[in-house]
Amino acid sequence: MAECEKTPKCQFFGDKMDNMPAAAAAMKETFCMNGKEACARYVVSISGRPVPPDLFPHMIERARGIISQT
Numbered sequence: 920m921a922e923c924e925k926t927p928k929c930q931f932f933g934d935k936m937d938n939m940p941a942a943a944a945a946m947k948e949t950f951c952m953n954g955k956e957a958c959a960r961y962v963v964s965i966s967g968r969p970v971p972p973d974l975f976p977h978m979i980e981r982a983r984g985i986i987s988q989t
């Protein structure tokens with residue numbers, strides 16, 4: 920799988936978010952390098968909605984809630 924094209928500007932990938940989790944490196948491997956389609960930040964971003972500053976990649980349920988809003 921391909922690296923996420925959003926890595927250059929992504930606040931998570933760039934370690935710019937508050938409270939970065941200890942598992943951030945593993946999450947980058949899982950989501951940013953191998954599975955962007957499952958990333959909460961990615962799915963919100965491609966929906967055209969603003970990505971919350973505290974939305975981490977594994978928060979897919981929250982992301983689904985955001986993108987289901989009308």
Ligand code: SF4
Nearest residue numbers: 923926929951958961
């Ligand atoms: S997979 Fe998600 S967290 Fe990683 S760079 Fe892409 S949008 Fe950012």
